[in-house]
Amino acid sequence: MSRSEFVLALAGGVGGAKLAAGLAEVLPPEALTLVVNTGDDFRLHGLHISPDLDSVMYALAGLHDPVRGWGLAGESWAFMQAFRRLGGEDWFQLGDQDLATHLLRTQLLHDVSLTEVTATLCARLGLRHRIVPMTDDPVGTRVLTDEGLLQFQDYFVRRRAQPVLRRVMFDGVESARPSAGLIAALQHPQLSAILICPSNPVLSIAPILALPGVRAQLQDRRVPVVAVSPIIGSRAVKGPAAKILGELALPVSALGIAHYYDGLLDGLLIDSSDEALCTSIRGPRIRTAPILMHELADKRALALTVLDFARELHR
Numbered sequence: 344m345s346r347s348e349f350v351l352a353l354a355g356g357v358g359g360a361k362l363a364a365g366l367a368e369v370l371p372p373e374a375l376t377l378v379v380n381t382g383d384d385f386r387l388h389g390l391h392i393s394p395d396l397d398s399v400m401y402a403l404a405g406l407h408d409p410v411r412g413w414g415l416a417g418e419s420w421a422f423m424q425a426f427r428r429l430g431g432e433d434w435f436q437l438g439d440q441d442l443a444t445h446l447l448r449t450q451l452l453h454d455v456s457l458t459e460v461t462a463t464l465c466a467r468l469g470l471r472h473r474i475v476p477m478t479d480d481p482v483g484t485r486v487l488t489d490e491g492l493l494q495f496q497d498y499f500v501r502r503r504a505q506p507v508l509r510r511v512m513f514d515g516v517e518s519a520r521p522s523a524g525l526i527a528a529l530q531h532p533q534l535s536a537i538l539i540c541p542s543n544p545v546l547s548i549a550p551i552l553a554l555p556g557v558r559a560q561l562q563d564r565r566v567p568v569v570a571v572s573p574i575i576g577s578r579a580v581k582g583p584a585a586k587i588l589g590e591l592a593l594p595v596s597a598l599g600i601a602h603y604y605d606g607l608l609d610g611l612l613i614d615s616s617d618e619a620l621c622t623s624i625r626g627p628r629i630r631t632a633p634i635l636m637h638e639l640a641d642k643r644a645l646a647l648t649v650l651d652f653a654r655e656l657h658r
């Protein structure tokens with residue numbers, strides 16, 4: 344990455360956190376802003392919980408639990424056991440270490456913005472890369488299903504994303520302002536690539552694109568917008584993305600991802616095993632590469648591939 348390049352990456356959920364960690368490995372702090380979905384945020388037991396901000400923060404700190412994909416490695420659950428014993432709601436698991444993050448965020452939010460809280464938590468974890476919420480205003484993802492309207496975590500965790508998804512709505516998004524970090528990144532004079540991490544496009548990226556003016560600015564900036572498919576073959580790497588594409592009557596493959604982003608993408612990185620799709624995807628330029636990330640080396644490699652692809656498109 345030459346000095347004159349700056350990358351904006353949009354991320355949410357587990358897949359997003361993995362590539363975010365890879366980008367932070369290969370780009371210096373001044374050349375990257377990670378903008379994270381906050382539509383999954385909610386209050387539980389009086390705590391403000393920001394799952395996607397935590398997934399990205401923990402992944403960059405190398406503290407994440409690689410099996411669960413969320414929360415912290417080496418977590419203990421004494422609080423949950425004691426809480427359950429007293430009859431507390433236990434559908435949303437809060438680990439003992441994770442609880443510290445939610446408590447401190449809730450305390451700090453009394454006085455400062457989610458952007459500032461995030462910067463404080465990241466600094467205390469020794470992170471130097473910029474992780475910013477998509478907005479500091481309240482936005483709540485709601486899922487309209489065949490069983491009615493569900494708050495995001497009810498749908499995703501309590502109901503395990505089983506109900507049939509009809510529509511997704513982002514309460515408050517019309518009056519929410521993109522965060523200062525997102526605006527600064529979009530207006531950065533050296534902005535050279537806008538990356539969409541392999542997050543669930545419908546649940547984790549759509550809220551960011553729904554913020555007033557964001558989608559239009561992505562398109563006006565004349566900077567390559569490159570997404571990494573969260574689908575390999577006809578399966579999501581993790582989570583309900585494939586099921587949701589089917590429920591939205593979109594092709595359940597990387598082709599469906601191209602359709603969903605509907606003209607926004609200049610490039611789409613798909614898995615090497617999906618080579619055959621190259622001829623049927625209209626619109627974005629396609630590049631194939633191994634996109635499954637297990638180890639940090641995979642995350643670095645994919646980050647380098649995406650950046651190389653974006654540079655090729657920027658010429």
Ligand code: FO1
Nearest residue numbers: 356357383393394397413414434435436500
């Ligand atoms: N996901 C689950 O499936 N079950 C849980 O009990 C759960 C708890 C949890 C606690 C903190 C946190 O930051 C995330 C948590 N998640 C849990 C994942 C969370 O629902 C997702 O990471 C996002 O909201 C969607 O990507």
